[in-house]
Amino acid sequence: MKPVTKRTLSLLVGLGLGVAVTGTAWSQDTLQDIMKARGLTQKDILAAAKTYTPSGGRDEYIALSSGGQSGQMIVYGIPSMRILKYIGVFTPEPWQGYGFDEESKAVLRQGNILGKEINYGDTHHPAFSETDGDYDGKYVFINDKANPRVAVIDLHDFETKQIVVNPLFKSEHGGAFATPNTEYVIEATQYAAPYDKKYHPLEKFNDEYRGGVTYWKFNKEKGRLEPENSFTLELPPYSQDLSDAGKGPSYGWSFTNSFCTERYVGGIEKGRPPYEAGCSAKDTDFLHVVNWKKAAELVKAGKGTEINGMQVLPMDVSIAEGILFLIPEPKSPHGVDVTPDGTKIIVNGKLDTHMSVYDFAKIQKAIKDKNFEGKDPYGIPIIPIQDVLHLQLEVGLGPLHTQFDSKKCVAYTSLYVDSQIVKWDFCEGKVLDKISIHYNVGHLMTMEGDTVDPDGKYLVSLNKLAIDRFNPVGPLHPQNHQLIDISGDKMELLYDMPLPLGEPHYVAAIKADKLQPEVRYKSGWNSRTDSKSEYAVRAGREKTERTCDDSGKCKVEVFGSLIRSHITPETIEAEVGDEVLIHLTNLERAEDEVHGFAMYGHNVQLSVEPGKTSTARLMATEEGVFPYYCTEFCSALHLEMQGYLLVKPKGYKATVGEGEVGTSYTKADYEKQVKENIATQAVIDEVVGFITSHNYKDFPTVVGLVEDATDQLNFAADAKAKSEAAAAKEDWQNAMLWANQWWQYQVKTADLGLRAKTYLEQNNAKKIK
C-alpha cells in the first residue's frame, strides 16, 4: 500500500472494479419467512402488491391535495401513496425559494390583506381545470378559508402563478369549484360578515352581515383569473358551505349548501349557548340553487353594483330575475355533489342519517311552475323539498361528502361519526357496502370522482384523526389518508398514508397521463409570469453594475449565472446602504440539475431550476463578509460552488492591492494535471464507446444524460484552451488551475457517462453495430 500523497489519483481506477451490482441474497428469504417475521397476513401481501411501486415505476393517478393550515398543496401518487411534492401557495417555502425570490414574492404578495403580509393559508378544496366537465390537466385552483383567497397553480411546472383576494368576504370555505369548462371558479362565504371594512355590531347581524358566492372568471388562454370579469351573488348571512357546478342537463347552474340558517350569534363567554348549539338547532338548512349563466349575463347587462371593486348582484335583483332559489336540506349539511350525468344533486346532511338525492328536472319544474312553499326572511323563494327529491336513504351517522364510481348509479359517502365509508346506489336507494376507516373521515375521493366520467378503481378516505395508526411523534399527530380498493363489489383497505405536514381538507386525483409537466424552462425564464426574464443572461455575458442616483442612493445589480459547479460572479462588492439585486440564471439544460443560492444573514434562499432566472434582493445594512453558496447538492464539486458578498463601509478606499492568496503552482504541477486529464479522457472515451455501441437512443433518460455529458465535454474543451493559453505564456499558476477546471468538467462528464452506462446495463440495452 502506497501513501496517497505519492499516488496518481486517476479516474481510471474504480471503473475497473468489477463487483456485480445485482445479487442473489434473497434466495435465502421466502415470502412465508418474511410474512412470519413481520406478522403479515395474506390479505396484507395482496394489499402490498397492489400498492408497492418499484424503483422507476409510475403511479396511475396523481392526487392534488389541499395542505390545510400549512397553506401549501400536496402532490401524491396513487396507488403508491408516496408524496411527490409540497407546493408553496399561501405560505413562504424556502426549498422552492417561494416567497424568497422577487419573482415569487410578486405572486405571494398579491395575497396581502388590508396591507398586511399573510404568511399562511388554510387551504381547503383543490379543483382541476375542466373541459366539457372532465379534468384537462392544465391548472389546479385552491382556496384559503381563513383569508378568502383563491390561487392558480400551473400543472406544467407545479408552481403558483396567481393569488386573488376576495374583496368582500372575511371567511370562506366552499371553494374552489370549477364550472364544466372552467368558465368560473366558485368561492362561497362561510361565516357571514359585513361586505364593507367597517365595524358593525353583532346585533345588526340580520341586516349588515352577509354571505355570498363569488364566480371568479378564468381566462384559459392566459391561465389567470380575471377579477375585473368576476362577480359575486349577495346571499343571506347563513353559513354558506360547499358548492358544486351543474353539468349536462344542469349545466349553467350551481348549488351551494349552508348551515346555521338559524343565524345564531353565540356568546358562551356571556352565558349564552355556544355557536354549536345555536347553529344546529333546526332540522333543516338551505340548498342555494343559482343560475350562474344568467347571473353572468345580468352583470354584463349592468344589473350589478360595484363594491370594493367587485361586481355584486344584490339579492333583490337575483330574486326579481329568477336566478336564486332555496330548497330545504337536512340538518347542517356538509357536501353537495352533482352526479356525473348532471341529473341529480346529492346533499350530505351532517347531523342527519340520510342522503338526500334531489332531481334537477323536478327542481326546474318547480321553478317553472312557481311551486314555492314560501320565502326566506330575505325574500328568496323556497322550493318544497318533497316535490324535488328523487329519494332519501338512511346510510349512517354523520354523512359528509359523496363521490362517484365509474359504475352507473354507484356513490361513496363518508360517515364522520360512524368512521365508515358507505357505498350505495343513488338511483335505487340501496346501501351496497360499508367499510370502517381510522378514524372519522371528512372528505373522500375517488379517481376523477367529481367529473362527468369518474374512473372508479381507488378511493381515498381523508381521515381527521389518526390516533394509534402510526408510530407516535408527539401530541401533534399526522393525518391518515387511507387508500381503498373499490374495483370489486366489496371495498378493501389497501394502505394507511400519514400526512406529515398540514391537515388536507380535500383531494382530487387525475389520471397521470393527462399531465405533461416540463422538466426545464426556456433559458432565462421568469416562471411566475411565464415569460422571458428581463434579467436573463447567457454564459459569458454575466456582469455586475453599481449605479447611484442623484440622492446618493446606490444599487448593485448582478446579472449572474449558475452551472455545475460555480456561481458567476464569485465576488460581489457593495457599500453599506446599497440595495443589492442578484439575478441568477441557471444555465443547465439537464433534468433535475437545480441550483440553489443562500447567503449568510440576509434571508436569501433561491431555488433556480434549469432555465429559470431568479432574483434575490437585499439591503446591505451592515458592513462585513457574507458567504454565499449553492444549496442544492448538484455535483461532486457542489461544496466548492461558493462566493462572498463583501460589504464595505460607505466610501471605503482600498489600502491593499490585488495579490495571490494561498497555494502557488509550478510547471511540474501543471504537467502532472495534464497527464491526469489525458488519462481521464481515455476513460471517458471508453464509456462513450460503450454507450454509443448500444441502442441508447431508445432510452430517453440516457439520451438526456448523453446531451448533458456532451455539454460538459464542451466546457472541458473551453477550460483546456484557457489552460493551454496560460501555459503558452508560462503562467503556470493559471495554467494549472485551468487544467484542474478542465479535469473538473471531465469528472462531471464521467459522472453522467457512468450513470448512463449503468442505466443501459440495468435496462438490458442491446448492442448495435
Next chain:
Amino acid sequence: MKPVTKRTLSLLVGLGLGVAVTGTAWSQDTLQDIMKARGLTQKDILAAAKTYTPSGGRDEYIALSSGGQSGQMIVYGIPSMRILKYIGVFTPEPWQGYGFDEESKAVLRQGNILGKEINYGDTHHPAFSETDGDYDGKYVFINDKANPRVAVIDLHDFETKQIVVNPLFKSEHGGAFATPNTEYVIEATQYAAPYDKKYHPLEKFNDEYRGGVTYWKFNKEKGRLEPENSFTLELPPYSQDLSDAGKGPSYGWSFTNSFCTERYVGGIEKGRPPYEAGCSAKDTDFLHVVNWKKAAELVKAGKGTEINGMQVLPMDVSIAEGILFLIPEPKSPHGVDVTPDGTKIIVNGKLDTHMSVYDFAKIQKAIKDKNFEGKDPYGIPIIPIQDVLHLQLEVGLGPLHTQFDSKKCVAYTSLYVDSQIVKWDFCEGKVLDKISIHYNVGHLMTMEGDTVDPDGKYLVSLNKLAIDRFNPVGPLHPQNHQLIDISGDKMELLYDMPLPLGEPHYVAAIKADKLQPEVRYKSGWNSRTDSKSEYAVRAGREKTERTCDDSGKCKVEVFGSLIRSHITPETIEAEVGDEVLIHLTNLERAEDEVHGFAMYGHNVQLSVEPGKTSTARLMATEEGVFPYYCTEFCSALHLEMQGYLLVKPKGYKATVGEGEVGTSYTKADYEKQVKENIATQAVIDEVVGFITSHNYKDFPTVVGLVEDATDQLNFAADAKAKSEAAAAKEDWQNAMLWANQWWQYQVKTADLGLRAKTYLEQNNAKKIK
C-alpha cells in the same frame, strides 16, 4: 319515503345498519393476477413484503432527517418509508403554529442574525443525544449551514426548544455532532470568514479570515445548550467540513476534515479560475485532530479569549498546549467517521478513489513521539500520513460518507460519481459488495450506524438526484431516499421514497422503542419553555380584560379555551389601536384532539394540542369584523367552532342594545329536542354496554376513547342541567339551545363509543362477565 322535515332525526338509526365491514372481494384476485396487472417481479413482491406496513402497524426505526433548505426536520418510519412529520425548526410553519404563536416565536427569534429575522435554514446534520456513545432517544440537534446556528428538538414532543447562533462563524457545514455523552455538540465552519463583523478584503484572506470548531455545551438536565459554557477552537481559513467525535479509546478527541486547504480565492468574473478549480488542486487536504477534553479544561483555566461573547482558544494556545494536530487526507474529502469501537477513523476522499483508514493508536503514538513532518502555514504540527494509516482501499469514484454495520469490521460508503454504495471490510481492506443507486448518493445511513453499537439491517441511500424515478412534477424534482436491505451478504434495494419538500442532507435512525413521546401536555402548558404557562385557564375560568396605560395605549387580553366544539370566548371586542393578546388553552385530554385557531386578516394561526396554552398577538390597526375559527377538523361540529373579533372605532359608543338575532324557539321545540336526547342516551347506553361487556381494558386505544367519552358525558350532564334550569324559568329559547348543546355532547360521546366498539370488534375483543 317521508320528507326529512317531518322525521325525527335520531342517532338510533344508523347504528342498526348491519352491513358487514369485512368483505371477501379479493378472493377474485390472486397474487399472480396482481403481479401480472402491475408488472411486478417476484423480487418486487419480496421487497413489498419487507416494507409494507398494514394499518396500525409500527415501524422498527424512526429516522430524523434534515430537511435541507426547507429549514425543517423530517421524521419518517423504516421500513415503511412513510413520512410522519415535518418539524418546524428554522422556518415558520403554520400547521404547527410555529413562528405564529408567541411561545414558538420566542424560540424562532433566538435565531435572528444581525437583528434580522431569518425565516429559513439550510439544515444539514441531525445528531441524536447520546449516553455512552449510544442514542438515548431524548433530543436531536440540527445545524443551519447558511446562518451558522444549532437547534435543539425535544423528542418527548418533537418540538424545537432552542436555537443558538454562532457569534463567530458566517458559514458552517460540519454540525451537529454529539460527543459520546452529549457533553458537547460540535459545529465547524465551512467557508472561512473574519470572526468580527467588519469588512476585510479577500487579499487579507490568509490573515483575517478564519475557520473554527465550536463545542456547544449541552445541559442534559435542562435539555438546553449553554452558550456561556461553550467554546470555539480557532482554525486556519481552510474549509472545515464534517466532524466526528472519538469514542472508546479515542474518547475525548474529535476529528474534523477540510477541503480547500489551498486557501484559494476565486473570481471567475475577473477571469480567474473558479473556486472549484482552485479548491481541488492539491492531492491532499488536512484532517484536524483535536483533544476537546483538554481544550475544555484550558478554557476553564482561562486560556481562552472572549470574542463576541464566545470563549475562543487561539491557534497559538492550541498548538502550544498540544491539543491540535493535522494529518494529510486524500483530496477534498467529505465525511470523517469514527469506527464503532473508536479505534479507527475513516476518511472519504471525495476526489480520490480510496478509503483511508487511520489508526487512533498510531496517531497517539505519533503525537507522543512528536513525529511530525512539518507545520502548516499557521504552525500546526502535521503528522505523517504513512505512519498513522491502518490501510487504504480503492473503492470507486467519489466516496463521500461511511456508516457501519452490526457485523464487525463492515462498513458502507457512498460513491457519488459511481452512483453506488460499496460494502467493505475496514479491518482487512476488502470490497465485499456494490449496489447501484438512483442517482448520485450523498450521505448514507445505517440503523444507529454511527453509534458504538450499530444495528445493521437497513441502509438508506440519500440520493441527490431522482431524475426519472417518479411521476414528473415539474422542473423541481423530489429527492429520492432508497431503502436497502443489508441483512444478507448482498445488498438488496427495497424501496424508493420521494422526499416532497426540502433536500435532506443527512439522516439518523433510532430504534423506535427508544422513543417515548407524550400524546398530551399537562394542562395549561407552555411547550416551548416546558413549564406551566402563566396564561393557562381552567374550564369556566375564561376571561377577557381590557386595560389602558397612562399614555392611552390599551391592551385586550383574552384568557380563553378550546374544546369540542367551541372557542371561549366567541366574541372578542377591541378598539382600533389596541394590542390584542389571545391566550388559548386546549382543555382536551384525548389523544389527537388538536384544535387550531385562525383569524381573518391578521396572520394568526395556532395549533393547540391537548393541554397546550398558546398565544396569538395582533395589533388592531383597522376597524372591522374579523371571523375566527378552529382550523383542525376536531369533531362533527367543527365548522361551528367559530367566533368574531370586533374592532370598533376608537372611542366607539354603542347605539343599539343587546337583542336576539335569528331563529326563536318554543316549548315544543324544547320538548322535541329532549325526546331526541333521551332516545340518543339509550343508544349510548347500548354502546357502553357492549364496551363494558368486553375486555376493553386490554386495549389502550379503547381505554383512551372511554376516558374521553366519559368526559363528554359529563359535559352533556352540565348542558342538561343548564337546559333544565332555563326550562324551569320557562326561558324556552335557552332551554332549547342548551338541550341542543346537551345533544351535541351526546353526539361526541356516540362518536367515541362507536369508534371504540368497532375497534373491539376488529381486534377480536373477548366478552367478559
